[in-house]
Amino acid sequence: MGLAGDLLDDARDLGAKGDAENRDSCRRRAISTAYYAVFHLLVDDFVANWPFAGQRARLARMFNHQKMRDASFAPGDKGNPSLVETQLVDVVTAFRQLQADRHRADYDTGWRLVGTDVANAITLAETAFSKWRAVRGDSAARDHLMSMFGAKR
Amino acid sequence: MEMNAPIAFTKQAEIQAAVEEVERNLAPDVVRIRFDIGEDWSGQWAIFFRVVLTDEAAKQRLREVASNVVWGLARQLDFSAMGVFPYHNFRSVSEQGALQEPAWA
Secondary structure, eight states, X not given: XXXXXXXXXXXXXXXXXXXXXXXXXXXXXXXXXXXXXXXXXXXHHHHHTOSOGGGHHHHHHTOOHHHXXXXXXXXXXXXXXXXHHHHHHHHHHHXXXXXXHHXXXXXXXXXXXXXXXXXXXXXXXXXXXXXXXXXXXXXXXXXXXXXXXXXXX | OOXXXXXXXXXXXXXXXXXHHHHHHXXXXXXXXXXXXXXXXXXXXEEEEEEEEOHHHHHHOHHHHHHHHHXXXXXXXXXXXXXXXXXXXXXXXXXXXXXXXXXXX
């Protein structure tokens, strides 16, 4: 299943533990882990296509969270996006939301987390997984991944 | 980084109107939506939506309802043109009842 999928499972487990034991620390780790699941989903997909297996880990470390966040994507026709474009927007939106939530979960001790925050993070990650897997072979998705890596258009 | 105030600050009436329409369209699942404009964790301008859902919607249909909210707002508001990125957070009526946070009231 790979690191990304394992992290998503971990996020679910942490969320369940947070609910069962009413533990804020587990809820925060669940949100953070959900973000990293999507982060690794995208990074692993990118580096898997690099032909030199021994260099993939180094290539993965070149990804920068902020550059990934700032990579913009908009459908060609905003009023009439294609199915692929719609799914890609959902992935990009989920990634950015998860990144912001991860930052709050890790650093904002004033954030009064509720169960819905955790459920939403896991839902967003699951959505990102399913939609990315649906579009990952499309040229728009590959192009966006290049932008997330930091390549200029 | 460009830190001039985004156009969104001058569009709050338009944003509020869009919010009210989404509330109407997605009732009763969506109880209310509040928003404010500010900087996100990285210092970029953002609009933060706080969405209160019925307990049933939050527990049983969060994926569907949250997606409807996100897309409903995006269809009506050009966030990119407003110079902000949208963030959406959700909680249930019961959760807000327990926390009593004014920003969500």
